[in-house]
Amino acid sequence: MKSVVFFCFFILFLPSRILLAEINNSNLSQFSIDTHPKNWKNDQILAILKKGKIISIRPMKEHLESCGKKVEFDGEVYLVELDNGHKAVFKTFPPRHMADAYAEVAAYEASRVLGFPHIPPTVMTTLKDQKGSLQLFVETDVDSLVPDLYEAALKNVSADDMANLKLFYFVFGQWDTGPHNTLILKDKTQNYLIAIDNSAICNPQYVRYGELPFVQLYYSDRLQTNDDDKPFPFDQAEIIKKPTTQKIRKIFGHKLPEDFYQQIKFYGPTFRYVIYRNALWKQFHAGDEDFVLSFTDYLPEQTRKSLEGLNLAVLKRIFACAKGEAFLTPGYLQTILDRRDQVLTYFKRKALS
Numbered sequence: 001m002k003s004v005v006f007f008c009f010f011i012l013f014l015p016s017r018i019l020l021a022e023i024n025n026s027n028l029s030q031f032s033i034d035t036h037p038k039n040w041k042n043d044q045i046l047a048i049l050k051k052g053k054i055i056s057i058r059p060m061k062e063h064l065e066s067c068g069k070k071v072e073f074d075g076e077v078y079l080v081e082l083d084n085g086h087k088a089v090f091k092t093f094p095p096r097h098m099a100d101a102y103a104e105v106a107a108y109e110a111s112r113v114l115g116f117p118h119i120p121p122t123v124m125t126t127l128k129d130q131k132g133s134l135q136l137f138v139e140t141d142v143d144s145l146v147p148d149l150y151e152a153a154l155k156n157v158s159a160d161d162m163a164n165l166k167l168f169y170f171v172f173g174q175w176d177t178g179p180h181n182t183l184i185l186k187d188k189t190q191n192y193l194i195a196i197d198n199s200a201i202c203n204p205q206y207v208r209y210g211e212l213p214f215v216q217l218y219y220s221d222r223l224q225t226n227d228d229d230k231p232f233p234f235d236q237a238e239i240i241k242k243p244t245t246q247k248i249r250k251i252f253g254h255k256l257p258e259d260f261y262q263q264i265k266f267y268g269p270t271f272r273y274v275i276y277r278n279a280l281w282k283q284f285h286a287g288d289e290d291f292v293l294s295f296t297d298y299l300p301e302q303t304r305k306s307l308e309g310l311n312l313a314v315l316k317r318i319f320a321c322a323k324g325e326a327f328l329t330p331g332y333l334q335t336i337l338d339r340r341d342q343v344l345t346y347f348k349r350k351a352l353s
């Protein structure tokens with residue numbers, strides 16, 4: 001009898017023990033798992049990213065060009081081949097911009113908690129003495145930067161996925177959106193929208209649901225706005241047509257340091273901005289009629305429940321990796337909850353009308 005019990009115990013627990021041994025062992029070469037988006041909550045993928053041996057690292061630009069794909073990014077991004085047959089994307093940043101890497105990880109953590117959108121598993125790592133984020137590479141044959149291919153592939157994305165992506169972008173403050181930061185994975189029955197490059201969620205911003213956000217571009221004590229007690233002046237935004245450094249310098253002069261004029265590039269037909277709390281806030285994409293707003297009129301029921309479940313304690317867990325980073329203030333977390341409240345209020349009012 002004893003031996004039968006032992007045998008059952010052995011059979012029941014053996015596979016998971018082997019799995020653990022494999023994950024704990026840094027040699028992951030025989031260990032391969034399903035990396036379909038439905039499986040992205042699986043901790044084993046994180047283990048693969050953290051412990052897989054690096055076989056090769058090459059610039060992402062080189063890889064995209066070798067597949068005949070368009071290139072539209074300017075960060076330090078590398079395609080990494082791991083010994084378990086998986087690939088990953090390594091993004092490294094100058095030390096003063098390391099918040100961007102933590103934000104990538106936090107965005108993935110948020111997607112795990114909420115259950116949306118599809119963000120590839122992401123961890124912090126150090127490769128060749130350089131710190132950064134490492135994200136599961138998603139193989140896709142759709143080039144998002146070819147408008148016809150992108151638009152055609154979007155038609156087979158579910159209404160829930162489409163709404164969820166926009167709601168995530170709005171609530172978590174991802175303003176750097178569009179085809180350049182979206183992958184489309186074709187599947188048998190539907191296409192998946194994959195949100196990559198979520199580092200911009202660490203930028204402070206003010207926004208009203210249904211409008212473009214004002215993102216903090218530059219902070220300077222010299223601005224002396226003395227308006228801490230006032231709400232954000234959405235309706236007092238200024239516009240500069242065809243902005244150039246010269247035009248901006250004419251307006252702000254010594255109120256902004258030389259450093260600012262050297263660093264910031266001005267582009268596009270319109271520069272729409274607000275000066276508030278000693279900072280310059282830019283409304284990116286203002287005047288761009290083709291830009292797709294992070295707004296939806298459809299709130300899936302499960303999404304409503306997930307959003308209702310957000311609170312300060314949950315957000316602290318989501319952003320645990322970024323503890324100690326300057327952007328992670330109680331005020332920053334509160335703005336996420338405020339945007340969540342805006343969404344829920346919008347849909348409550350809609351239901352009543």
Ligand SMILES: Nc1ncnc2c1ncn2[C@@H]1O[C@H](COP(=O)(O)OP(=O)(O)O)[C@@H](O)[C@H]1O
Binds near residue numbers: 064
């Ligand atoms: N997880 C991923 N899977 C597949 N390709 C990716 C992934 N992340 C990034 N890429 C590719 O690398 C490019 C640059 O990455 P991105 O995160 O947008 O960098 P940047 O911050 O410089 O804009 C993307 O346009 C895309 O082609």
Ligand SMILES: [Mg+2]
Binds near residue numbers: 072073180
């Ligand atoms: Mg990008």
